[in-house]
Amino acid sequence: MQIQIINGTVDLSGETVLSAIDFEITTGGRVGVVGRNGCGKTTLLRVLSGELALSSGEKIVAGKPTVGILRQITFQDDRRTLVEELRGAYRELIAQKEELEQLQSAMETAEDGELIARYTALLERFTRDGGFYF
Numbered sequence: 025m026q027i028q029i030i031n032g033t034v035d036l037s038g039e040t041v042l043s044a045i046d047f048e049i050t051t052g053g054r055v056g057v058v059g060r061n062g063c064g065k066t067t068l069l070r071v072l073s074g075e076l077a078l079s080s081g082e083k084i085v086a087g088k089p090t091v092g093i094l095r096q097i098t099f100q101d102d103r104r105t106l107v108e109e110l111r112g113a114y115r116e117l118i119a120q121k122e123e124l125e126q127l128q129s130a131m132e133t134a135e136d137g138e139l140i141a142r143y144t145a146l147l148e149r150f151t152r153d154g155g156f157y158f
Contacts, residue, residue, distance in 0.1 A: 026049050026050060026051050026053070026085070026086050026087060026089040027048070027072055027083070027084070027085050027086075027089055027091075028047065028049075028082075029045045029046065029047040029071070029078065029081060029083050029084075030046060030081055030082045030083075031044060031045070031046060031080075031081045031082070032044075032045035032046075032047070032071070032078045032080070032081030032083065033045070033078065033080040033081055034064075034067055034068075034078060034079055035079040040079075041064055042064045042068060042071075045071075045078075045081065047068075047072075051086075051087075057069060066093075070093075071083070072091050073091040074091075100112075116153070117150065117153060120149065120150045120153070120155060121155060124147060124150060127139060127142060127143040127146065128143065131143060
């Protein structure tokens with residue numbers, strides 16, 4: 025066990041927003057929190073990260089667990105789909121991948137040292153930037 029909450033309650037501005045929390049994350053565990061708006065997902069994550077304290081109950085933390093929170097974001101353009109918005113975060117990697125494909129095609133028909141050098145340098149950058157993991 026790395027983080028455990030036993031019979032936890034969270035009050036904000038005098039109102040109970042979470043109650044009867046019994047929660048445990050084991051070593052190496054990963055958790056995603058999903059639910060309707062206003063049900064307390066962010067509040068729970070704030071408690072787990074230590075940003076917010078329980079009003080009552082017990083929180084036990086073993087070791088130094090890492091809690092990462094992806095904050096809610098708003099779309100820049102509400103006409104874009106979720107997939108389009110998320111791809112925007114990888115625009116640079118997508119451009120690198122397209123250029124790698126173009127260079128690869130060009131190298132199939134020509135033996136050009138400059139092409140090979142550009143391809144090699146771009147492939148190293150693409151790999152370093154996490155291009156094979158997006």
